[in-house]
Amino acid sequence: MSSEKALNSENLLKQSEDLGTTWSVFTDLSTPTGSQTSPSGDSTAWLLTADTDANASPSLNQSTSTGAGTHTMVAHLKSGTASHGFISVREGNGNIAYAMVDFSAGTSTHGSYGSVTNPSSTVTALGSDWYRLTLTATVSSGVTLAFVGISDGTAVGSSGYDTGWNSTGQTMYAWGIQLSSTNSKVYDSPTTTQISRSYSPLLKTASADAPRFEYAADGQSDAGSPRGLLIEASASNLLTYSEDFSNAAWTKLFSNVQSNVAIGPSGELSADNLIATSDVGEHRVGQNLSVVSGSTYTISVIAKSSGSRFLRLGSMIYSILAARASFDLETGTVATTSQGSASIEPVGNGFYRCSVTATAGSSGVTVATMNVMQADNTPSYTGDDYSGVLLFGAMAEQSSSMSSYIKSTSSSVTRAADSCSVALSDINFAGGEYSLVADASTITNSDVYVSASLYVSNSNYAALYANGQYGRTAVAVSDGVSSTVNGGSANGRIAVSGGTNSLTTSTNGGAVTTDTSYAVPDLSGGTLQIGTRNGSSSPLNGNVKRVALYSVALSDTELQAITS
Numbered sequence: 001m002s003s004e005k006a007l008n009s010e011n012l013l014k015q016s017e018d019l020g021t022t023w024s025v026f027t028d029l030s031t032p033t034g035s036q037t038s039p040s041g042d043s044t045a046w047l048l049t050a051d052t053d054a055n056a057s058p059s060l061n062q063s064t065s066t067g068a069g070t071h072t073m074v075a076h077l078k079s080g081t082a083s084h085g086f087i088s089v090r091e092g093n094g095n096i097a098y099a100m101v102d103f104s105a106g107t108s109t110h111g112s113y114g115s116v117t118n119p120s121s122t123v124t125a126l127g128s129d130w131y132r133l134t135l136t137a138t139v140s141s142g143v144t145l146a147f148v149g150i151s152d153g154t155a156v157g158s159s160g161y162d163t164g165w166n167s168t169g170q171t172m173y174a175w176g177i178q179l180s181s182t183n184s185k186v187y188d189s190p191t192t193t194q195i196s197r198s199y200s201p202l203l204k205t206a207s208a209d210a211p212r213f214e215y216a217a218d219g220q221s222d223a224g225s226p227r228g229l230l231i232e233a234s235a236s237n238l239l240t241y242s243e244d245f246s247n248a249a250w251t252k253l254f255s256n257v258q259s260n261v262a263i264g265p266s267g268e269l270s271a272d273n274l275i276a277t278s279d280v281g282e283h284r285v286g287q288n289l290s291v292v293s294g295s296t297y298t299i300s301v302i303a304k305s306s307g308s309r310f311l312r313l314g315s316m317i318y319s320i321l322a323a324r325a326s327f328d329l330e331t332g333t334v335a336t337t338s339q340g341s342a343s344i345e346p347v348g349n350g351f352y353r354c355s356v357t358a359t360a361g362s363s364g365v366t367v368a369t370m371n372v373m374q375a376d377n378t379p380s381y382t383g384d385d386y387s388g389v390l391l392f393g394a395m396a397e398q399s400s401s402m403s404s405y406i407k408s409t410s411s412s413v414t415r416a417a418d419s420c421s422v423a424l425s426d427i428n429f430a431g432g433e434y435s436l437v438a439d440a441s442t443i444t445n446s447d448v449y450v451s452a453s454l455y456v457s458n459s460n461y462a463a464l465y466a467n468g469q470y471g472r473t474a475v476a477v478s479d480g481v482s483s484t485v486n487g488g489s490a491n492g493r494i495a496v497s498g499g500t501n502s503l504t505t506s507t508n509g510g511a512v513t514t515d516t517s518y519a520v521p522d523l524s525g526g527t528l529q530i531g532t533r534n535g536s537s538s539p540l541n542g543n544v545k546r547v548a549l550y551s552v553a554l555s556d557t558e559l560q561a562i563t564s
Helices: 555-560
Strands: 003-012 024-027 034-035 045-049 057-063 071-077 083-091 095-102 107-112 118-126 131-139 145-151 171-180 196-201 213-215 226-231 235-237 251-253 255-263 269-276 279-292 296-306 310-315 322-330 331-340 343-350 349-358 366-371 380-382 390-398 411-416 420-424 436-443 450-457 460-465 472-478 481-486 491-497 501-507 513-515 527-530 544-548
Touching: 003 255, 045 145, 057 343, 071 083, 071 145, 071 420, 083 131, 083 171, 095 118, 095 131, 107 118, 107 131, 107 331, 107 527, 196 343, 213 420, 226 436, 235 349, 251 255, 255 279, 255 390, 269 279, 269 296, 269 366, 269 527, 279 296, 279 390, 296 310, 310 331, 310 349, 322 349, 331 343, 331 349, 366 390, 436 450, 436 460, 436 555, 450 544, 472 501, 481 501, 491 555, 501 555, 527 544
Parallel strands: none
Antiparallel strands: 003 171, 003 196, 024 057, 034 045, 045 171, 057 145, 071 131, 071 171, 083 095, 083 145, 095 107, 118 131, 213 226, 226 544, 235 390, 235 411, 251 279, 255 269, 269 390, 279 366, 279 380, 296 349, 296 390, 310 322, 310 366, 322 331, 343 349, 420 527, 436 491, 436 544, 450 460, 450 527, 460 472, 472 481, 491 501, 501 513
Protein backbone atom coordinates (compact mmCIF):
# COMPACT_ATOMS: atom_id res chain seq x y z
CA MET A 1 0.00 0.00 0.00
CA SER A 2 1.14 3.54 -0.72
CA SER A 3 1.28 6.56 1.61
CA GLU A 4 -1.66 8.14 -0.23
CA LYS A 5 -5.12 7.88 1.26
CA ALA A 6 -8.38 8.18 -0.65
CA LEU A 7 -12.06 8.37 0.21
CA ASN A 8 -13.18 4.75 0.18
CA SER A 9 -16.79 4.89 1.35
CA GLU A 10 -19.24 7.64 2.20
CA ASN A 11 -22.83 8.38 3.14
CA LEU A 12 -23.87 12.03 3.07
CA LEU A 13 -27.29 11.21 4.58
CA LYS A 14 -27.90 10.75 8.31
CA GLN A 15 -30.05 8.06 9.92
CA SER A 16 -29.87 5.75 6.93
CA GLU A 17 -31.90 3.11 8.77
CA ASP A 18 -34.05 5.36 10.97
CA LEU A 19 -36.58 7.09 8.76
CA GLY A 20 -38.55 8.42 11.73
CA THR A 21 -36.00 11.01 12.90
CA THR A 22 -33.82 13.13 10.58
CA TRP A 23 -36.06 12.32 7.64
CA SER A 24 -39.03 14.64 7.17
CA VAL A 25 -42.47 13.82 5.80
CA PHE A 26 -42.57 15.91 2.66
CA THR A 27 -46.17 15.57 1.54
CA ASP A 28 -49.15 13.21 1.51
CA LEU A 29 -47.48 10.61 3.73
CA SER A 30 -48.42 9.29 7.15
CA THR A 31 -45.79 9.01 9.87
CA PRO A 32 -43.51 6.05 8.91
CA THR A 33 -43.86 2.86 10.94
CA GLY A 34 -40.64 1.23 12.12
CA SER A 35 -39.61 -2.29 13.20
CA GLN A 36 -40.19 -3.82 9.77
CA THR A 37 -38.05 -6.67 8.41
CA SER A 38 -35.15 -5.41 6.31
CA PRO A 39 -33.30 -7.22 3.47
CA SER A 40 -30.64 -8.21 6.00
CA GLY A 41 -33.25 -9.93 8.18
CA ASP A 42 -33.28 -7.53 11.13
CA SER A 43 -36.13 -5.20 12.15
CA THR A 44 -34.78 -1.86 10.94
CA ALA A 45 -36.91 -1.24 7.84
CA TRP A 46 -39.81 1.23 7.70
CA LEU A 47 -43.33 1.13 6.28
CA LEU A 48 -44.40 4.22 4.30
CA THR A 49 -48.13 4.79 3.84
CA ALA A 50 -49.64 7.38 1.50
CA ASP A 51 -52.45 9.53 2.87
CA THR A 52 -55.99 8.65 1.95
CA ASP A 53 -56.22 11.84 -0.09
CA ALA A 54 -52.75 11.68 -1.65
CA ASN A 55 -52.58 13.64 -4.89
CA ALA A 56 -48.89 14.58 -4.94
CA SER A 57 -45.71 12.65 -4.09
CA PRO A 58 -46.01 10.65 -0.87
CA SER A 59 -42.38 10.88 0.23
CA LEU A 60 -39.74 11.58 2.83
CA ASN A 61 -36.84 13.93 2.31
CA GLN A 62 -33.65 14.97 4.03
CA SER A 63 -31.63 18.14 3.65
CA THR A 64 -27.98 17.71 2.81
CA SER A 65 -25.14 19.75 1.39
CA THR A 66 -22.70 18.23 -1.06
CA GLY A 67 -20.17 19.54 -3.51
CA ALA A 68 -20.55 19.59 -7.26
CA GLY A 69 -19.91 16.46 -9.30
CA THR A 70 -21.34 13.01 -9.83
CA HIS A 71 -23.21 11.39 -6.95
CA THR A 72 -24.98 8.08 -6.47
CA MET A 73 -28.02 7.47 -4.29
CA VAL A 74 -28.87 3.95 -3.13
CA ALA A 75 -32.12 2.83 -1.50
CA HIS A 76 -33.72 -0.51 -0.69
CA LEU A 77 -37.43 -0.58 -1.53
CA LYS A 78 -40.20 -3.16 -1.36
CA SER A 79 -43.82 -2.91 -2.38
CA GLY A 80 -46.59 -3.21 0.14
CA THR A 81 -49.40 -2.28 -2.22
CA ALA A 82 -47.57 0.38 -4.27
CA SER A 83 -46.84 -0.30 -7.93
CA HIS A 84 -43.74 1.91 -8.03
CA GLY A 85 -41.20 3.54 -5.74
CA PHE A 86 -38.80 6.37 -6.45
CA ILE A 87 -35.69 8.16 -5.21
CA SER A 88 -34.49 11.59 -6.30
CA VAL A 89 -31.87 14.24 -5.61
CA ARG A 90 -32.54 17.96 -5.90
CA GLU A 91 -30.10 20.77 -6.48
CA GLY A 92 -32.76 23.46 -6.45
CA ASN A 93 -36.30 23.94 -7.67
CA GLY A 94 -36.42 22.75 -11.25
CA ASN A 95 -33.08 20.92 -10.92
CA ILE A 96 -33.49 17.24 -10.07
CA ALA A 97 -32.72 13.68 -11.12
CA TYR A 98 -34.83 10.66 -10.24
CA ALA A 99 -34.92 6.87 -10.55
CA MET A 100 -38.07 4.78 -10.31
CA VAL A 101 -38.59 1.06 -9.81
CA ASP A 102 -41.52 -0.89 -11.23
CA PHE A 103 -42.11 -3.51 -8.54
CA SER A 104 -43.98 -5.94 -10.75
CA ALA A 105 -41.52 -5.84 -13.67
CA GLY A 106 -38.35 -5.38 -11.62
CA THR A 107 -37.16 -2.61 -13.95
CA SER A 108 -36.07 0.98 -13.47
CA THR A 109 -36.52 4.27 -15.31
CA HIS A 110 -34.83 7.61 -14.71
CA GLY A 111 -34.71 11.22 -15.81
CA SER A 112 -33.47 14.68 -14.90
CA TYR A 113 -34.28 18.37 -15.23
CA GLY A 114 -32.34 21.60 -15.28
CA SER A 115 -28.69 21.65 -14.25
CA VAL A 116 -28.72 18.06 -12.96
CA THR A 117 -27.48 15.93 -15.84
CA ASN A 118 -26.31 12.47 -16.93
CA PRO A 119 -28.86 10.42 -14.99
CA SER A 120 -28.63 6.63 -14.90
CA SER A 121 -30.17 3.95 -12.73
CA THR A 122 -29.93 0.29 -11.83
CA VAL A 123 -32.28 -2.03 -10.02
CA THR A 124 -31.28 -5.32 -8.40
CA ALA A 125 -33.74 -7.91 -7.15
CA LEU A 126 -32.93 -9.03 -3.61
CA GLY A 127 -34.52 -11.62 -1.38
CA SER A 128 -38.09 -11.38 -0.01
CA ASP A 129 -39.23 -9.09 -2.85
CA TRP A 130 -36.82 -6.28 -1.96
CA TYR A 131 -35.07 -4.24 -4.64
CA ARG A 132 -31.91 -2.17 -4.51
CA LEU A 133 -32.48 0.96 -6.59
CA THR A 134 -29.59 3.25 -7.54
CA LEU A 135 -29.54 6.69 -9.11
CA THR A 136 -26.39 8.33 -10.48
CA ALA A 137 -26.39 11.93 -11.69
CA THR A 138 -24.13 14.97 -12.00
CA VAL A 139 -24.95 18.13 -10.07
CA SER A 140 -23.44 21.50 -10.95
CA SER A 141 -23.37 22.98 -7.45
CA GLY A 142 -24.43 20.26 -4.98
CA VAL A 143 -27.32 18.15 -3.69
CA THR A 144 -29.56 19.99 -1.23
CA LEU A 145 -32.40 17.47 -0.81
CA ALA A 146 -32.77 13.69 -1.15
CA PHE A 147 -36.20 12.07 -1.57
CA VAL A 148 -37.59 8.55 -1.21
CA GLY A 149 -41.25 7.82 -1.81
CA ILE A 150 -44.20 6.14 -3.48
CA SER A 151 -45.28 6.84 -7.05
CA ASP A 152 -47.86 5.67 -9.57
CA GLY A 153 -45.30 5.13 -12.32
CA THR A 154 -45.47 8.50 -14.07
CA ALA A 155 -42.41 10.72 -14.24
CA VAL A 156 -41.17 12.63 -11.21
CA GLY A 157 -41.66 16.37 -11.48
CA SER A 158 -38.94 18.95 -11.84
CA SER A 159 -39.00 19.85 -8.14
CA GLY A 160 -38.34 16.29 -6.98
CA TYR A 161 -41.99 15.47 -6.50
CA ASP A 162 -45.14 15.56 -8.61
CA THR A 163 -48.78 16.50 -8.43
CA GLY A 164 -51.64 14.50 -9.80
CA TRP A 165 -50.27 11.12 -8.80
CA ASN A 166 -52.84 8.60 -7.71
CA SER A 167 -51.11 6.89 -4.76
CA THR A 168 -53.90 7.16 -2.22
CA GLY A 169 -53.41 4.71 0.67
CA GLN A 170 -50.63 2.77 -1.04
CA THR A 171 -47.75 1.34 1.00
CA MET A 172 -44.04 0.70 0.49
CA TYR A 173 -41.16 -0.45 2.66
CA ALA A 174 -37.84 1.43 2.69
CA TRP A 175 -34.44 0.81 4.26
CA GLY A 176 -30.74 1.48 3.88
CA ILE A 177 -30.52 4.84 2.08
CA GLN A 178 -27.17 6.24 0.99
CA LEU A 179 -25.84 9.20 -0.99
CA SER A 180 -22.17 9.32 -1.92
CA SER A 181 -19.64 11.00 -4.15
CA THR A 182 -17.77 7.66 -4.35
CA ASN A 183 -20.67 6.42 -6.52
CA SER A 184 -20.83 3.12 -4.69
CA LYS A 185 -23.79 1.04 -5.82
CA VAL A 186 -23.89 -1.03 -2.65
CA TYR A 187 -24.95 0.07 0.80
CA ASP A 188 -21.58 0.17 2.52
CA SER A 189 -21.90 3.15 4.88
CA PRO A 190 -24.77 2.95 7.42
CA THR A 191 -25.20 6.13 9.45
CA THR A 192 -26.88 7.33 12.63
CA THR A 193 -26.54 10.94 13.82
CA GLN A 194 -23.56 11.82 11.61
CA ILE A 195 -22.66 11.38 7.98
CA SER A 196 -20.02 8.73 7.26
CA ARG A 197 -16.66 9.06 5.51
CA SER A 198 -13.92 6.43 5.54
CA TYR A 199 -10.48 6.70 4.01
CA SER A 200 -8.03 3.94 3.17
CA PRO A 201 -4.55 3.70 1.65
CA LEU A 202 -4.28 3.41 -2.09
CA LEU A 203 -2.97 0.25 -3.66
CA LYS A 204 -0.75 1.65 -6.40
CA THR A 205 1.31 0.19 -9.22
CA ALA A 206 4.93 1.32 -9.47
CA SER A 207 6.48 1.91 -12.86
CA ALA A 208 9.48 -0.12 -14.03
CA ASP A 209 12.73 0.72 -12.20
CA ALA A 210 10.83 2.68 -9.55
CA PRO A 211 11.16 1.83 -5.83
CA ARG A 212 8.10 0.57 -3.99
CA PHE A 213 7.80 2.11 -0.54
CA GLU A 214 5.04 0.46 1.48
CA TYR A 215 2.86 1.73 4.30
CA ALA A 216 0.61 -0.07 6.73
CA ALA A 217 -3.16 0.33 6.43
CA ASP A 218 -3.57 2.09 9.78
CA GLY A 219 -4.97 5.58 10.33
CA GLN A 220 -7.63 7.38 8.31
CA SER A 221 -6.82 10.75 6.78
CA ASP A 222 -3.09 10.49 7.54
CA ALA A 223 -0.59 8.14 5.91
CA GLY A 224 -0.16 4.76 7.57
CA SER A 225 2.96 3.62 9.38
CA PRO A 226 5.91 3.19 6.99
CA ARG A 227 6.99 -0.37 6.33
CA GLY A 228 9.92 0.52 4.11
CA LEU A 229 11.24 -0.43 0.70
CA LEU A 230 9.57 -3.57 -0.67
CA ILE A 231 11.95 -6.18 -2.10
CA GLU A 232 10.44 -9.35 -3.61
CA ALA A 233 11.36 -12.26 -5.80
CA SER A 234 9.72 -12.68 -9.18
CA ALA A 235 6.13 -13.92 -8.90
CA SER A 236 3.25 -14.85 -11.20
CA ASN A 237 -0.48 -14.56 -10.72
CA LEU A 238 -1.79 -17.85 -12.12
CA LEU A 239 -5.41 -16.68 -12.05
CA THR A 240 -6.97 -14.55 -14.78
CA TYR A 241 -9.44 -11.66 -14.45
CA SER A 242 -8.28 -10.95 -10.91
CA GLU A 243 -10.68 -8.00 -10.55
CA ASP A 244 -13.58 -9.23 -12.68
CA PHE A 245 -15.44 -12.04 -10.94
CA SER A 246 -18.32 -11.68 -13.40
CA ASN A 247 -16.09 -13.00 -16.21
CA ALA A 248 -16.79 -16.49 -17.52
CA ALA A 249 -13.35 -17.56 -16.27
CA TRP A 250 -14.98 -17.61 -12.84
CA THR A 251 -17.64 -20.29 -12.46
CA LYS A 252 -20.55 -19.44 -10.15
CA LEU A 253 -22.47 -21.75 -7.87
CA PHE A 254 -25.63 -20.44 -6.19
CA SER A 255 -24.23 -16.92 -6.38
CA ASN A 256 -24.55 -13.69 -8.32
CA VAL A 257 -21.81 -11.17 -9.03
CA GLN A 258 -22.41 -7.43 -9.22
CA SER A 259 -19.45 -5.85 -11.00
CA ASN A 260 -17.68 -2.63 -9.99
CA VAL A 261 -20.15 -1.58 -7.31
CA ALA A 262 -17.83 -0.38 -4.52
CA ILE A 263 -14.52 1.40 -4.14
CA GLY A 264 -11.72 -1.14 -3.94
CA PRO A 265 -8.20 -0.75 -2.52
CA SER A 266 -7.08 0.79 -5.83
CA GLY A 267 -9.33 3.79 -5.14
CA GLU A 268 -11.49 2.94 -8.16
CA LEU A 269 -15.02 1.58 -8.44
CA SER A 270 -13.54 -1.88 -8.91
CA ALA A 271 -14.78 -4.14 -6.10
CA ASP A 272 -17.32 -6.81 -7.06
CA ASN A 273 -20.14 -7.99 -4.80
CA LEU A 274 -20.50 -11.77 -4.52
CA ILE A 275 -24.07 -12.44 -3.33
CA ALA A 276 -25.49 -15.70 -2.03
CA THR A 277 -28.70 -16.64 -3.83
CA SER A 278 -31.73 -18.01 -1.99
CA ASP A 279 -30.78 -21.57 -3.00
CA VAL A 280 -29.61 -24.20 -0.53
CA GLY A 281 -25.97 -25.14 -1.02
CA GLU A 282 -22.53 -23.63 -1.31
CA HIS A 283 -22.41 -20.06 -2.61
CA ARG A 284 -19.10 -19.51 -4.38
CA VAL A 285 -17.04 -18.52 -7.38
CA GLY A 286 -14.10 -20.56 -8.63
CA GLN A 287 -11.44 -20.78 -11.30
CA ASN A 288 -9.36 -23.71 -12.52
CA LEU A 289 -5.81 -23.84 -11.15
CA SER A 290 -3.12 -26.19 -12.48
CA VAL A 291 -0.58 -27.34 -9.88
CA VAL A 292 2.53 -29.53 -9.83
CA SER A 293 3.02 -32.25 -7.24
CA GLY A 294 5.41 -31.22 -4.46
CA SER A 295 5.19 -27.48 -5.24
CA THR A 296 3.70 -25.05 -2.73
CA TYR A 297 0.92 -22.64 -3.71
CA THR A 298 -0.69 -19.64 -2.06
CA ILE A 299 -4.22 -18.48 -2.95
CA SER A 300 -5.26 -15.00 -1.85
CA VAL A 301 -8.00 -12.41 -2.28
CA ILE A 302 -8.95 -9.03 -0.79
CA ALA A 303 -12.43 -9.14 0.77
CA LYS A 304 -14.88 -7.07 2.81
CA SER A 305 -18.18 -8.03 4.40
CA SER A 306 -21.25 -6.90 2.50
CA GLY A 307 -23.86 -8.56 4.67
CA SER A 308 -22.05 -11.88 5.04
CA ARG A 309 -19.51 -12.19 7.84
CA PHE A 310 -17.35 -15.07 6.66
CA LEU A 311 -15.31 -15.95 3.58
CA ARG A 312 -13.88 -19.36 2.83
CA LEU A 313 -10.87 -19.55 0.53
CA GLY A 314 -9.01 -22.51 -0.87
CA SER A 315 -8.90 -25.47 -3.22
CA MET A 316 -11.95 -27.50 -4.15
CA ILE A 317 -10.09 -30.78 -4.76
CA TYR A 318 -8.28 -31.78 -1.57
CA SER A 319 -6.44 -34.71 -3.12
CA ILE A 320 -4.62 -32.33 -5.46
CA LEU A 321 -4.14 -29.29 -3.19
CA ALA A 322 -5.26 -29.53 0.44
CA ALA A 323 -5.81 -25.84 1.14
CA ARG A 324 -8.90 -24.40 2.82
CA ALA A 325 -9.54 -21.78 5.50
CA SER A 326 -12.35 -19.55 6.78
CA PHE A 327 -11.95 -15.86 7.61
CA ASP A 328 -14.01 -13.62 9.88
CA LEU A 329 -14.38 -10.34 7.96
CA GLU A 330 -15.88 -8.52 10.94
CA THR A 331 -13.05 -9.21 13.40
CA GLY A 332 -10.30 -9.50 10.78
CA THR A 333 -9.13 -12.89 12.02
CA VAL A 334 -8.54 -16.36 10.64
CA ALA A 335 -11.46 -18.50 11.80
CA THR A 336 -11.13 -22.20 10.95
CA THR A 337 -8.18 -23.55 8.97
CA SER A 338 -9.26 -26.90 7.57
CA GLN A 339 -6.18 -27.59 5.45
CA GLY A 340 -2.85 -25.82 4.95
CA SER A 341 -1.92 -22.56 6.68
CA ALA A 342 -3.75 -19.23 6.54
CA SER A 343 -3.17 -15.53 7.15
CA ILE A 344 -5.17 -12.30 7.11
CA GLU A 345 -4.08 -8.65 7.15
CA PRO A 346 -6.02 -5.36 6.98
CA VAL A 347 -5.71 -3.19 3.88
CA GLY A 348 -8.06 -0.40 4.98
CA ASN A 349 -11.75 0.43 5.51
CA GLY A 350 -12.88 -3.08 6.34
CA PHE A 351 -11.03 -4.79 3.51
CA TYR A 352 -8.75 -7.71 4.43
CA ARG A 353 -6.25 -9.64 2.37
CA CYS A 354 -6.82 -13.33 3.07
CA SER A 355 -4.52 -16.17 2.02
CA VAL A 356 -4.17 -19.92 2.34
CA THR A 357 -1.03 -21.94 1.55
CA ALA A 358 -0.47 -25.67 0.92
CA THR A 359 1.75 -28.09 -0.98
CA ALA A 360 0.25 -29.99 -3.90
CA GLY A 361 -0.19 -33.69 -3.19
CA SER A 362 -0.38 -34.54 -6.88
CA SER A 363 -0.19 -32.84 -10.24
CA GLY A 364 -3.48 -31.83 -11.83
CA VAL A 365 -6.19 -29.22 -12.02
CA THR A 366 -8.07 -28.09 -8.94
CA VAL A 367 -10.37 -25.07 -8.52
CA ALA A 368 -9.43 -21.99 -6.50
CA THR A 369 -12.68 -21.12 -4.72
CA MET A 370 -14.14 -18.26 -2.70
CA ASN A 371 -17.25 -19.01 -0.65
CA VAL A 372 -19.70 -16.58 0.95
CA MET A 373 -20.71 -17.83 4.40
CA GLN A 374 -22.90 -16.58 7.26
CA ALA A 375 -21.22 -18.83 9.84
CA ASP A 376 -17.67 -20.06 10.29
CA ASN A 377 -16.77 -23.11 8.20
CA THR A 378 -20.40 -23.61 7.15
CA PRO A 379 -20.41 -23.35 3.36
CA SER A 380 -23.79 -24.94 2.71
CA TYR A 381 -26.81 -22.89 3.77
CA THR A 382 -29.85 -21.07 2.39
CA GLY A 383 -28.88 -17.64 1.07
CA ASP A 384 -31.08 -14.57 0.96
CA ASP A 385 -30.25 -12.93 -2.42
CA TYR A 386 -28.90 -9.95 -0.47
CA SER A 387 -25.95 -10.81 1.77
CA GLY A 388 -22.53 -11.13 0.22
CA VAL A 389 -18.85 -10.28 0.26
CA LEU A 390 -16.98 -7.61 -1.70
CA LEU A 391 -14.06 -9.14 -3.62
CA PHE A 392 -10.98 -7.63 -5.25
CA GLY A 393 -7.58 -8.82 -6.40
CA ALA A 394 -7.62 -12.62 -6.54
CA MET A 395 -4.25 -14.37 -6.84
CA ALA A 396 -2.76 -17.84 -6.95
CA GLU A 397 1.01 -18.14 -7.00
CA GLN A 398 3.57 -20.90 -6.76
CA SER A 399 5.02 -19.72 -3.48
CA SER A 400 5.10 -20.55 0.20
CA SER A 401 3.86 -17.06 1.04
CA MET A 402 1.69 -14.29 -0.36
CA SER A 403 3.47 -11.62 -2.42
CA SER A 404 2.24 -8.16 -3.36
CA TYR A 405 -0.81 -8.02 -5.59
CA ILE A 406 -0.43 -8.64 -9.35
CA LYS A 407 -3.39 -7.61 -11.51
CA SER A 408 -4.37 -9.96 -14.35
CA THR A 409 -6.91 -9.92 -17.16
CA SER A 410 -7.09 -12.53 -19.92
CA SER A 411 -3.83 -14.31 -19.04
CA SER A 412 -1.51 -14.90 -16.10
CA VAL A 413 0.94 -12.09 -15.33
CA THR A 414 4.52 -12.24 -14.02
CA ARG A 415 6.23 -9.52 -12.00
CA ALA A 416 10.02 -9.23 -12.26
CA ALA A 417 12.19 -9.54 -9.16
CA ASP A 418 13.19 -6.39 -7.30
CA SER A 419 16.87 -5.44 -7.24
CA CYS A 420 18.35 -2.50 -5.34
CA SER A 421 22.09 -1.84 -5.01
CA VAL A 422 24.78 0.85 -4.96
CA ALA A 423 28.50 0.57 -5.72
CA LEU A 424 30.58 0.76 -2.53
CA SER A 425 32.93 3.15 -4.28
CA ASP A 426 30.01 5.55 -4.79
CA ILE A 427 29.53 5.81 -1.02
CA ASN A 428 33.28 6.09 -0.31
CA PHE A 429 33.78 2.64 1.18
CA ALA A 430 37.16 1.29 0.13
CA GLY A 431 37.19 -1.96 2.10
CA GLY A 432 38.67 -3.06 5.40
CA GLU A 433 36.78 -3.32 8.67
CA TYR A 434 33.06 -2.56 8.54
CA SER A 435 29.72 -2.63 10.35
CA LEU A 436 26.46 -3.24 8.47
CA VAL A 437 23.07 -2.44 10.02
CA ALA A 438 19.57 -3.16 8.65
CA ASP A 439 16.05 -2.70 9.96
CA ALA A 440 14.02 -5.18 7.94
CA SER A 441 11.15 -7.65 8.09
CA THR A 442 10.04 -10.56 5.98
CA ILE A 443 6.70 -12.30 5.71
CA THR A 444 8.40 -15.69 5.40
CA ASN A 445 10.10 -17.87 7.98
CA SER A 446 13.20 -19.16 6.28
CA ASP A 447 16.95 -19.10 6.66
CA VAL A 448 17.70 -17.61 3.23
CA TYR A 449 16.13 -14.15 3.17
CA VAL A 450 18.73 -11.39 3.09
CA SER A 451 18.01 -7.88 4.38
CA ALA A 452 21.34 -6.37 3.21
CA SER A 453 24.78 -7.48 2.06
CA LEU A 454 28.22 -6.28 1.03
CA TYR A 455 28.93 -8.34 -2.06
CA VAL A 456 31.96 -8.83 -4.29
CA SER A 457 31.63 -12.48 -5.26
CA ASN A 458 30.48 -15.77 -3.78
CA SER A 459 33.95 -16.01 -2.26
CA ASN A 460 33.91 -12.56 -0.64
CA TYR A 461 30.80 -11.08 0.92
CA ALA A 462 28.96 -10.32 4.16
CA ALA A 463 25.20 -10.75 4.50
CA LEU A 464 22.54 -10.05 7.10
CA TYR A 465 19.51 -12.35 7.29
CA ALA A 466 15.99 -11.41 8.41
CA ASN A 467 13.88 -13.79 10.49
CA GLY A 468 16.34 -16.67 10.19
CA GLN A 469 14.59 -19.98 10.64
CA TYR A 470 17.61 -21.43 12.39
CA GLY A 471 18.64 -18.30 14.26
CA ARG A 472 21.27 -17.38 11.70
CA THR A 473 21.58 -13.60 11.43
CA ALA A 474 24.90 -13.01 9.64
CA VAL A 475 27.24 -14.86 7.29
CA ALA A 476 30.54 -13.59 5.97
CA VAL A 477 32.78 -15.33 3.45
CA SER A 478 36.44 -14.39 3.08
CA ASP A 479 38.37 -15.98 0.21
CA GLY A 480 35.88 -18.83 0.23
CA VAL A 481 36.02 -19.44 4.01
CA SER A 482 32.64 -18.96 5.69
CA SER A 483 31.94 -17.59 9.16
CA THR A 484 28.47 -17.67 10.72
CA VAL A 485 27.06 -15.93 13.79
CA ASN A 486 23.65 -16.68 15.28
CA GLY A 487 21.84 -13.97 17.18
CA GLY A 488 18.14 -14.74 17.19
CA SER A 489 15.35 -15.16 14.67
CA ALA A 490 13.27 -12.00 15.00
CA ASN A 491 12.33 -9.45 12.37
CA GLY A 492 13.72 -6.04 13.14
CA ARG A 493 17.09 -4.37 13.61
CA ILE A 494 20.13 -6.51 12.91
CA ALA A 495 23.78 -5.49 12.85
CA VAL A 496 27.05 -7.25 12.07
CA SER A 497 30.54 -5.99 12.79
CA GLY A 498 33.49 -7.36 10.80
CA GLY A 499 36.91 -6.74 12.35
CA THR A 500 40.20 -8.55 12.69
CA ASN A 501 39.51 -12.00 14.16
CA SER A 502 36.01 -10.90 15.14
CA LEU A 503 32.65 -11.29 13.38
CA THR A 504 30.00 -10.06 15.83
CA THR A 505 26.21 -9.64 15.61
CA SER A 506 23.32 -8.32 17.67
CA THR A 507 19.60 -8.41 16.96
CA ASN A 508 17.11 -5.92 18.43
CA GLY A 509 19.54 -4.92 21.18
CA GLY A 510 20.08 -8.49 22.32
CA ALA A 511 23.23 -10.25 23.44
CA VAL A 512 26.11 -10.29 20.98
CA THR A 513 27.44 -13.41 19.31
CA THR A 514 31.01 -13.58 18.05
CA ASP A 515 33.11 -15.78 15.73
CA THR A 516 36.76 -15.13 16.64
CA SER A 517 38.20 -17.04 13.67
CA TYR A 518 36.97 -14.45 11.19
CA ALA A 519 39.16 -12.81 8.56
CA VAL A 520 37.96 -9.57 6.97
CA PRO A 521 37.29 -10.15 3.23
CA ASP A 522 38.43 -7.78 0.53
CA LEU A 523 35.18 -5.95 -0.23
CA SER A 524 36.67 -3.14 -2.30
CA GLY A 525 34.99 -2.83 -5.67
CA GLY A 526 31.84 -4.53 -4.41
CA THR A 527 28.26 -3.36 -3.99
CA LEU A 528 25.83 -2.70 -1.16
CA GLN A 529 22.84 -4.92 -1.91
CA ILE A 530 19.51 -4.07 -0.27
CA GLY A 531 17.11 -6.96 0.14
CA THR A 532 19.21 -9.55 -1.70
CA ARG A 533 22.64 -11.17 -1.41
CA ASN A 534 23.87 -10.43 -4.92
CA GLY A 535 20.96 -8.84 -6.77
CA SER A 536 19.09 -12.06 -7.53
CA SER A 537 19.65 -14.67 -4.81
CA SER A 538 17.93 -14.87 -1.43
CA PRO A 539 15.46 -11.97 -1.93
CA LEU A 540 14.00 -10.62 1.28
CA ASN A 541 10.33 -10.87 0.28
CA GLY A 542 9.68 -8.10 2.74
CA ASN A 543 10.49 -4.53 3.67
CA VAL A 544 13.68 -2.65 4.49
CA LYS A 545 13.23 0.48 6.61
CA ARG A 546 16.86 1.38 7.11
CA VAL A 547 20.37 0.37 6.03
CA ALA A 548 23.59 1.83 7.42
CA LEU A 549 27.24 1.07 6.64
CA TYR A 550 30.16 2.11 8.86
CA SER A 551 33.84 1.85 7.88
CA VAL A 552 34.79 0.66 11.36
CA ALA A 553 34.10 -2.42 13.43
CA LEU A 554 31.65 -1.29 16.11
CA SER A 555 32.04 -2.54 19.66
CA ASP A 556 29.63 -4.95 21.32
CA THR A 557 28.04 -2.10 23.27
CA GLU A 558 27.63 -0.03 20.13
CA LEU A 559 26.03 -2.95 18.23
CA GLN A 560 23.47 -3.43 21.01
CA ALA A 561 22.72 0.28 21.17
CA ILE A 562 22.31 0.73 17.42
CA THR A 563 19.86 -2.18 17.15
CA SER A 564 17.77 -1.31 20.24
